Amino acid sequence: MTTELKHIIEALLFVTDTPLSIGRLKQIVSSAGTRDIRLAMDNLTCEYENRKGGFYLAQVAGGYQIRTRPEYAKWVKGLIQPNPNRLSKPALETLAIIAYKQPIIRSDIEHVRGVDCGGVLRMLLEKNFIRILGRKEIPGRPLIYATTRKFLEVFDLNDLNDLPSPKEIEQISGSIHAKPLIQEPADAENGHPTGKIAE
Amino acid sequence: MPNDRYNVKLAHIFEGPMDLLIYLIKKNEVDIYDIPIALITDQYLDYMQWMTSMNIDLAGEFLLMAATLAQIKSRMLLPVHEDDPDEDDPRLEVTRPLIEYLEMKSAADRLMQRNLLGETTFLRAGGLETDVSSPDADIVRIGLFELIDAFQNVLKHMSPEHRVDLTSDGISVKKRIAQLIDIFEERGDLTFSQLIADMTDKPGVITTFLAVLEMAKVNLIQIYQHTQTGIIRIFYK
Numbered sequence: 001m002t003t004e005l006k007h008i009i010e011a012l013l014f015v016t017d018t019p020l021s022i023g024r025l026k027q028i029v030s031s032a033g034t035r036d037i038r039l040a041m042d043n044l045t046c047e048y049e050n051r052k053g054g055f056y057l058a059q060v061a062g063g064y065q066i067r068t069r070p071e072y073a074k075w076v077k078g079l080i081q082p083n084p085n086r087l088s089k090p091a092l093e094t095l096a097i098i099a100y101k102q103p104i105i106r107s108d109i110e111h112v113r114g115v116d117c118g119g120v121l122r123m124l125l126e127k128n129f130i131r132i133l134g135r136k137e138i139p140g141r142p143l144i145y146a147t148t149r150k151f152l153e154v155f156d157l158n159d160l161n162d163l164p165s166p167k168e169i170e171q172i173s174g175s176i177h178a179k180p181l182i183q184e185p186a187d188a189e190n191g192h193p194t195g196k197i198a199e
Numbered sequence: 200m201p202n203d204r205y206n207v208k209l210a211h212i213f214e215g216p217m218d219l220l221i222y223l224i225k226k227n228e229v230d231i232y233d234i235p236i237a238l239i240t241d242q243y244l245d246y247m248q249w250m251t252s253m254n255i256d257l258a259g260e261f262l263l264m265a266a267t268l269a270q271i272k273s274r275m276l277l278p279v280h281e282d283d284p285d286e287d288d289p290r291l292e293v294t295r296p297l298i299e300y301l302e303m304k305s306a307a308d309r310l311m312q313r314n315l316l317g318e319t320t321f322l323r324a325g326g327l328e329t330d331v332s333s334p335d336a337d338i339v340r341i342g343l344f345e346l347i348d349a350f351q352n353v354l355k356h357m358s359p360e361h362r363v364d365l366t367s368d369g370i371s372v373k374k375r376i377a378q379l380i381d382i383f384e385e386r387g388d389l390t391f392s393q394l395i396a397d398m399t400d401k402p403g404v405i406t407t408f409l410a411v412l413e414m415a416k417v418n419l420i421q422i423y424q425h426t427q428t429g430i431i432r433i434f435y436k
Contacts, residue, residue, distance in 0.1 A: 066323060112300055153316055156313045
């Protein structure tokens, strides 16, 4: 049974374009228990790890998904269209603020960044990285923003607890004297994901 | 110093006053917790002047920061009462936001270093471009009145013996929107009757209806109706 279950799950993972959660798999393979499915997942993960092939089993957005290994990104990029999800530096900073401080209203985002964020917010909404949770019951009833599941999927996060903890960030910003701060704005456009540091 | 200003600064167009301040702090190699406020304010104003002379439209935020800096500078000149514990360093007014901004900048950098989907890792289908908003040709967009009609149909089908319960604390529209978004993220699109299928009481249906209207207003969803069957389908964006 377990081998068959593993193969069923592998087939489902092969077909899906969204991460499959244990719960969703249980709906489809109703005969299997949570523990069996989890075990099959662990087995598949190990198999892919041992094989060291072109893909691995990623745990993102509360589910499992087959993704290509980063080592082969260069060649995959040659095959497919340029990434439609690429973000500019201001957009990424805004997204980071929302991710860490959600639920958050626009004026609080702008307070951190010190500039108007209207255009960036609209773009992030359009690209479905953020969503509107509702309105805050204060004068002006401003919209409340939070991140979406797509945000987790694109940034390879299982859930919001996966974000680097505030403590880790504090450590980085604690050493800001040693670390150059200003980054070349051109880098974001050229699309080096690591963001090279100027000077 | 005025000589190297032009060649250096042309390379950096700052997005906002925070970026400019960080640049100045770094250029002068000063401690962010001990900003020489007179020096930084002077350079900040120089830069604003230069931007104006280059016909760059200065956003209001630059002026606001200039005013804040000038105010801190003047407060630094006042005598400090050592025995007053409430008196903070006036520079904290810029230091605190700057630190927070730097934290968020490094958070953004760390996000970028992850295995980004579409950059370093890929799906079998090639990405997330699946366009859910491609409804069949025989579905038309509907207006508010069709939606209200559908709503009244639902109310008609509800059991008549149900009375208004004044004590129960129903779900708020805001909460319902959050629930609906979760449902939509799971399913992509739903018919209107599916949405209210699990709502047995009138307040629940009304809340759902209001939630759908609110979501349409802020452009979260698109509402379509099938021309023949009259089924209203709601697509999540």
